[in-house]
Amino acid sequence: MSPFTTLLLQWWAIHQRQLPWKNTQDPYLIWLSEIMLQQTRVEQALPYYERLSAAFPTVKHLADASTDDLMRLWEGLGYYSRARNLHATAKHIAYQLDGHFPNTYQQILQLKGVGHYTAAAIASFAYNLPHAVVDGNVFRVLSRVFGIETPIDSTKGKQQFTQLANQFLPPNRPADFNQAIMDFGAIQCTPKPNCDTCSLQNICIAFEQKKTTTLPIKEKKIVKKERFFHYLLITDPQQQIYINRRTARDIWQHLYEFPCIETNKLLTNVELFPHINQLLQTNIAIENTSKPYTQQLTHRTVHAIFHHITCRTTPTTPAEWQHIPAADLSQYPFPKIITQFLADQSQQQQILF
DNA sequence: AAACCGGGGGA
């Protein structure tokens, strides 16, 4: 084994993390954990893993779940297409593959929501197959230890780091190596690295050349755009309220929201008025307007303001709008910005509904 | 290749 692999596994023998999905060889539970861990910190995914693995102990339980039940358990974890792909793949495994999880790298890679990282993780952790994982930790560790300045978000960089990771993967211990390099990246070789206590200091090019703060190199920058949502809380004398399921190819797919008017800036009530009248085809009154809420997404800033309105006549509402008792709101999954608003409402005991 | 998809935590 190379000095790098040897030192890494020695470090890991002392510092490895104990996590619930490391106590199983069940490919279903490993798959479930890996999907939740995509672009998500271990500490954040942990309670979600406990809840989902308890609610759906086998792939068939997950396959037979309702979309709303699954989304409610996923609510707050983000990247909701992961839950959609998870559900579709569970049905595929349970009913097309007769409950048998695929057991080769190429077969695993075919699953929806599974890319090169996740396929390598499942292949190595569940079946001990020799495929190196390449995630954010691996990019960081390899770029620093070997002083590689190829941008990690370029095609060339992905190829180079994948080749390097597989080169150092010991054929007899692929699972240990994969776990070790990710634990090392998460604990020792963090974005702000802990070089003073690092047992790989002597072989690290970035440390020698004082480049630990500049590596790894990324070439693309995120451009943030702003969106403005005006949410309408439309109640009637029966204390019913309209909600709508987001189905478009857009953010928050499969979550619910109140009827929404989106514009290119935040409107005053006077400016918003004609939009509402046109939408509902009736004359309305705006009873109450919330403070503006904002939510930061990775590439969006979402502004939302909530208007409680009453209608002078029965509004014309699209068929897909659901008319539900206000007390049932907690049964539906909502994006963070709406659950925050609802929490504020109940805390202030302002019964808008 | 570039754009898009969330939410939380650290600095």
Place this chain on the structure above:
DNA sequence: TCCCCAGGTTT
């Protein structure tokens, strides 16, 4: 505020 996180899919 900005960056990063056990990335993947779509265009």
